[in-house]
């Protein structure tokens with residue numbers, strides 16, 4: 058008979074269990090889609106909402122733009138895709154950004170929708186005595202910016218079906234990481250919020266069942282002790298895609314995989330070992346490596362990446378994950394599986410596992426030829442937050458690798474159970490991130 062503890066764990070992991078890849082599952086459903094049926098990748102509010110172009114000589118506008126900018130146009134077989142500062146599983150970009158601005162000279166107090174393709178913000182709601190703070194446990198008015206990351210899940214479920222529940226949250230975490238990086242290079246203090254009245258906010262923003270709020274980033278300070286109330290009138294529904302197919306598993310999963318943070322921790326500020334000007338270039342240059350040169354990276358570079366990714370998360374929610382690494386090609390380090398953190402990196406088993414890593418990541422050569430594959434694992438107690446934090450860590454790894462002039466790629470596709478067994482852990486594997494040397498022709502200097 059199952060103990061009550063096992064039942065609780067089983068229930069908690071239901072969404073992870075149901076979205077596992079295995080050697081059989083990827084054969085049965087290889088995720089082939091007709092590219093011409095891809096839903097629209099950009100949400101546009103109707104023309105009558107006022108728009109403000111983002112002027113890059115204005116520091117606030119530059120900050121806003123940097124959180125979501127298009128940094129490369131790539132030609133695919135089906136047409137041109139706009140790639141952004143943040144990576145996204147399958148380049149499907151389910152996340153949208155809304156920003157509330159309050160008490161900033163020259164800007165109307167309001168909630169704006171960020172439109173990366175037109176490099177502008179659309180004012181969708183003007184504030185009076187209300188605002189996003191009304192949905193937070195600390196409802197004092199924030200002078201500055203409040204970013205809201207939402208997921209338009211159909212953009213991802215169109216291709217990845219139920220597994221896109223994971224990708225939506227990983228992508229949301231990457232977008233939080235892009236906001237973090239933009240805040241760091243713009244010297245804006247910030248914190249991330251995962252606990253708020255998300256269901257009420259979803260309703261009031263008019264998202265219906267098609268878009269859901271995932272997380273908040275606050276770049277500003279509480280102004281006084283007044284309370285801000287919830288939005289005085291709900292916003293109209295505006296479709297974020299040109300057509301929509303519901304997925305009830307994902308809609309349920311978005312609600313069920315979030316739990317209230319049981320213990321608040323004091324906010325800690327991360328200190329990244331990077332120089333601001335070069336970091337800005339790294340944000341703008343970041344891309345996913347499509348191929349690695351199978352050679353070694355330096356130990357110092359590896360340790361710098363480890364340092365960057367382990368910086369504290371500026372949030373009252375404690376880190377809900379651990380990190381393992383398959384170290385394959387690092388000069389001066391024994392190849393093997395390491396546990397990262399806790400004041401050092403501990404070798405759990407020695408050996409040359411690069412072929413195995415390639416196989417586990419569904420035979421992807423980027424995992425086989427990389428220098429290191431990091432694996433983010435979690436007990437999934439707060440599944441939604443753990444996935445977002447894994448995405449945030451992924452963004453830090455991407456930016457650190459780009460800063461150091463080597464390559465990186467997120468890997469969301471792996472054989473779940475076999476990877477977990479390979480790492481010899483009880484924790485579930487949420488995400489893999491590979492780093493390594495690029496071929497000279499792929500370097501962007």
Ligand SMILES: Cc1cc2nc3c(=O)[nH]c(=O)nc-3n(C[C@H](O)[C@H](O)[C@H](O)COP(=O)(O)O)c2cc1C
Nearest residue numbers: 140141144145146147148227344345467468469470
């Ligand atoms: C959550 C997530 C999962 C990903 N999984 C894979 C993967 O399994 N294999 C791969 O080659 N790329 C993967 N990528 C990289 C995306 O394909 C890439 O971000 C996208 O094509 C956009 O390109 P860019 O990162 O160069 O801007 C992943 C990215 C993210 C954020």
